[in-house]
Amino acid sequence: MSETTSDVILESIDLVKHFGSSGFFGPPTVVHAVDGVSLTIRRGETFAIVGESGCGKSTLGRLLLRLIEPTQGDVLYEGRSILSLDAAEMRRLRRDLQIIFQDPFASLNPRMNVGDIISEPLWLHGLGSKSDRREQTAELLRTVGLLPAHADRYPHEFSGGQRQRIGIARALAGNPKLIIGDEPVSALDVSIQAQIVNLLEDLKERYGLTLVVVAHDLAVIRHMSDRVAVMYLGEIVELSSTDDLFENPLHPYTQALLTAIPIPNPQGRRPKPLLQGDVPSPTAPPSGCRFHTRCPHARSICKENHPVAENAGGGRMVACHFWREIQNAGSGALSAPAQSPALTKRMELYMTWRERQEQTKNSNG
Amino acid sequence: MIDNVALHARSADTTGATHSGRDALLRVENLSIRFDGAPPDVNVVDDVTLSVAKGKTLCLVGESGCGKSVTALSLMGLLPTPPARIVGGSAYFGGKDLFRMSEREKADMRGNQTAMIFQEPMTSLNPVFTVGDQIVEGILRHRKVSKSEARERALEMLRRVRIPAPEKRMQAYPHEMSGGMRQRIMIAMALANGPELLIADEPTTALDVTIQAQIISLIRQLQDESGMAMILITHDLGVVAEIADEVAVMYAGKIVEAGSVDKIFMDPQHPYTIGLMGSVPSIGRRQGKLATIRGTVPPAELMPKGCRFMPRCPFADVRCVTDPPPLAEITPGHSARCWYAPLEIHRGGVA
Numbered sequence: 001m002s003e004t005t006s007d008v009i010l011e012s013i014d015l016v017k018h019f020g021s022s023g024f025f026g027p028p029t030v031v032h033a034v035d036g037v038s039l040t041i042r043r044g045e046t047f048a049i050v051g052e053s054g055c056g057k058s059t060l061g062r063l064l065l066r067l068i069e070p071t072q073g074d075v076l077y078e079g080r081s082i083l084s085l086d087a088a089e090m091r092r093l094r095r096d097l098q099i100i101f102q103d104p105f106a107s108l109n110p111r112m113n114v115g116d117i118i119s120e121p122l123w124l125h126g127l128g129s130k131s132d133r134r135e136q137t138a139e140l141l142r143t144v145g146l147l148p149a150h151a152d153r154y155p156h157e158f159s160g161g162q163r164q165r166i167g168i169a170r171a172l173a174g175n176p177k178l179i180i181g182d183e184p185v186s187a188l189d190v191s192i193q194a195q196i197v198n199l200l201e202d203l204k205e206r207y208g209l210t211l212v213v214v215a216h217d218l219a220v221i222r223h224m225s226d227r228v229a230v231m232y233l234g235e236i237v238e239l240s241s242t243d244d245l246f247e248n249p250l251h252p253y254t255q256a257l258l259t260a261i262p263i264p265n266p267q268g269r270r271p272k273p274l275l276q277g278d279v280p281s282p283t284a285p286p287s288g289c290r291f292h293t294r295c296p297h298a299r300s301i302c303k304e305n306h307p308v309a310e311n312a313g314g315g316r317m318v319a320c321h322f323w324r325e326i327q328n329a330g331s332g333a334l335s336a337p338a339q340s341p342a343l344t345k346r347m348e349l350y351m352t353w354r355e356r357q358e359q360t361k362n363s364n365g
Numbered sequence: 366m367i368d369n370v371a372l373h374a375r376s377a378d379t380t381g382a383t384h385s386g387r388d389a390l391l392r393v394e395n396l397s398i399r400f401d402g403a404p405p406d407v408n409v410v411d412d413v414t415l416s417v418a419k420g421k422t423l424c425l426v427g428e429s430g431c432g433k434s435v436t437a438l439s440l441m442g443l444l445p446t447p448p449a450r451i452v453g454g455s456a457y458f459g460g461k462d463l464f465r466m467s468e469r470e471k472a473d474m475r476g477n478q479t480a481m482i483f484q485e486p487m488t489s490l491n492p493v494f495t496v497g498d499q500i501v502e503g504i505l506r507h508r509k510v511s512k513s514e515a516r517e518r519a520l521e522m523l524r525r526v527r528i529p530a531p532e533k534r535m536q537a538y539p540h541e542m543s544g545g546m547r548q549r550i551m552i553a554m555a556l557a558n559g560p561e562l563l564i565a566d567e568p569t570t571a572l573d574v575t576i577q578a579q580i581i582s583l584i585r586q587l588q589d590e591s592g593m594a595m596i597l598i599t600h601d602l603g604v605v606a607e608i609a610d611e612v613a614v615m616y617a618g619k620i621v622e623a624g625s626v627d628k629i630f631m632d633p634q635h636p637y638t639i640g641l642m643g644s645v646p647s648i649g650r651r652q653g654k655l656a657t658i659r660g661t662v663p664p665a666e667l668m669p670k671g672c673r674f675m676p677r678c679p680f681a682d683v684r685c686v687t688d689p690p691p692l693a694e695i696t697p698g699h700s701a702r703c704w705y706a707p708l709e710i711h712r713g714g715v716a
Contacts (some may be wrong), residue, residue: 052573053544159661160429189428190600191658194644198654216573219603223646223655243650260578262603264645266626269607274582275575278543340631343642349708350639351656353679358659 008079009178009210010041010064010097015073017059029283033059035234036073041178046204046211048221048242050257051231054279060231061180061214065097066090095125095174102183104163108155114141114166115151121173140169144199161192165199172203178210186217197224218261222246227315230254233282233290236309240316250318250327253291268337289321297326389416390594391440391562396454398435400665401447407668408452410436411618414692417562417611422588422595424605424626426641427615430662433598436615437564439464440596441481442471458562477507480555484567486547490539496550497535500557507558522553526583545576549583556587563588566598581607602645606630614638617662617673620692624699634701636678636708672704680705680712 017034034056041047041064051057062068064075066082075082082093101107108117118140119133128136138148144165155163164184171179184200185193197220204211215221221228221242228245230238230253238251249255256275277294280286286293292302301321309319320326339347398410410432417423425433438444440456440463456463458479466474475481483489491499500519504510510518516535523531526549539547548568555563565584569577585608588595599605605612609626614635622635633639643656660677669675672685684704692702705711 052575161661190602190641191428191644192661194646194655194657197646198657201654218574219646219648222648223651246648256575258648260575261648262578262581262601262607263648264602264606264630264642266606266609266630272578272582274578276579278545278576279573342632343630343639346633346639346708347643347656349712350636350643350679353712354640354656354659357679 007042008040009043009077010212011076011079012037012039012060012064013074013076014038015060015063015075016071017056017063017068018071031282032234032285033282034063034070035285037231037234037236039229039236039239041210041212042227043210044208045226046213046224048213048215048225048228049231050215050218050221050228052216052257052279054233054282055231056234056282057214057216057231058182061099061182061212064212065099065180067099091124095121096177098171098174098176098179100164100167100171100179100181100184103187104160104167105155105187107167108163110155113152113154114158117155117166118151118169118173121170125174127174136173137169140172143172143203144169145195159192160188161195164188164192164196168196168199168203172207175207176209178212180212180214182214183216184213185220186215193220200224218257230257233279233285235290235319236317237291237320238316238318239309240312240318241314244314244316248327250312250316250323251291251320252295252297252326255326256294263337265337265339289319291320297322388418390419391456391458391596392416393436393440393456394454396436396439396456397452398432398439398444399450399452401450403665404668407665409449409618409665410439413454413615413618413620415613415620415623417594417596419561419594420588420592421610422597422608423611423613424609425596425598425613425615426600426602426605428600428662430617431615432618433615434566437481437566437596437598441475441479441564442466442468443475443481473507476503476555476560477558478560479562479564480558480560481564481566482548482551482555482568484570486544486551486571487539489551490547492539495536495538496542497537500550500554503554504557518557519553522557523550525556525587526550526553528553543576544572545579548572548576548580552580552584552587556591556593559591560593562594562596564596564598567600568597569604570599570601577604584608602630602642614641617668619673619702621674621702622700623692628696628699632699634695634699634706634708635674635703636680637674638701639708640677672702680708 015034015037019031019033021029037060049057049060063070066075085093115137119137122128122133122136137151141148141150146162146165185196188196200211203209213221213224225242228240228242229236230251232253238254245254246258249258259272275294280293288304289302289307292298295302307319307321309317312318312323393413393415396410396413397408399408413436415423425436427433435449439451442463451464497519500522501515504515504518520531520535523534528534528546528549569580572580581604597608606626612626612629613620613623616637622629622638629638633642640656640658644658646655658677663676671687671689675681675685690702690704692700694700695706
């Protein structure tokens, strides 16, 4: 790729992570969680990593922050390897690189009050006096749509959406440059999910953040991200700008994923070619192309040769032997059926009144 | 392999006839359920009326805590009492009131005429028995057949839910299977006795999107083959649009809107339904920010006296604070619980 290093904030080079067991009761098994992932994340963008469970997307997210050590490969932050840093340097770097977890119930300490949870990073990094920190905590709570009075409460007193806001406030405390969201909205109800998606977008704009979103919900990814990497069994099979990916998916796995999305419009019911079978076990990934066992276009070469990532133009990358032929098969491209006029009209009405509601709320308090 | 489901991409337009309830297989009227300890007059399920006809699918849509699962459990006779109590209403299934049956009658019915599948197949399967044994157990409980006949039937069910190498899988334990396979086992178990009504509580929520598509297509095919009725509980509007004939949207224990799937998606009336649709990102090109619904569902002790959606509704006014709106018919077969529906008539002008 032709990016200058200055606009790349985070880069992974041939990252590999294998989890192994000693094989006490049998032969040792090795889980190939992430296998040879190279990608660059540009400053200020929202980069999405998408894939089904077990594809290694969460492991990749953790590797990018060095929350776990890779088996092989390197991660560069601002052009510098973070793997060579010692503990003190790494701790300093953690201010810049933050993470929001999927499960807001499990990722907040139930014995700490919200004020302490949010100000802990400030305290750890020795930022400000006690009263400064209290003030900053109050400001952070307001930023994420909570009240300063909430600082004295405990996590169990909050709903899932509010807990996710607390997690976001904590991530923001150290004034980070890049935040990784590991399925940040998938545990939340639809209406709450939309609130958090909007909040993340607002914060990104306000603080000039770079966001990396690890998710399986393709609609959320389409809405939020600038570029997408699609993972299958530990490898990136396609990497592209979001609009290109959704309008003209190149890899057969991407095509299958997009086809499988249920479209919230009953007029969109149509026969669908469905991907059969399950994802093979990452302890024994298939030979050649890892997708060949489920691929409708697979031929004998796919079983034998591992496809290399090819440049498909426009900054796109795809790892498939036959992507040129397949892309014209027309499968997978998503066309959302048009919204009905009645729905459009009422949605506009809703938005108008919703805005008014927001204004009266603000003027009242 | 490509599994063409053209046959099953049924036309979505149906009449609202099932809501008249005359040809309904199941008819629930004014169902109210209370949890002990909740404030007086705040029912977790409140005045719910719904019906589902043979061969049709009713989707109950709503967010966590809206009462959709409690409604389903009550119909199966699986409600933990106490703390939950049915305080009003009836549920007629083929002429019999489900709420007046003895425990014995309920047990005879469950897994036989009615069956249920749950969100998390791992917790619903017994980890120490093979899946074959678990399916056989259900058949032997309800059918006067020999063990070998029951095994034969179980094997046939595994074939029907398209499990590869079914003979081998009969001997497998739940932990040896993937989530999608386990959900297929649950479906095989639920359908083993040919139920007339299947209740599916978030059957695909825990599954990946490609597996979800497989399971939805499978459920549809099986429904077409058997003509059973189905109540599908979900929060995913995409799944609803794919599979429903009729839809009931629930909020804080009440049905706020009900109608055919076309009416609900093409002509949504209740502000909650509209807000919910705005909260789901489109898979088309991005069109600005998502519409959101303000705040969260109020806890039981703060439940408003009037319309339960009032604190979050952009259109609410004084009337909504004091008077609970009725579920009123807008067009035949399509009703909404809002004083101001249709909104463009009552709320169209600039205030």
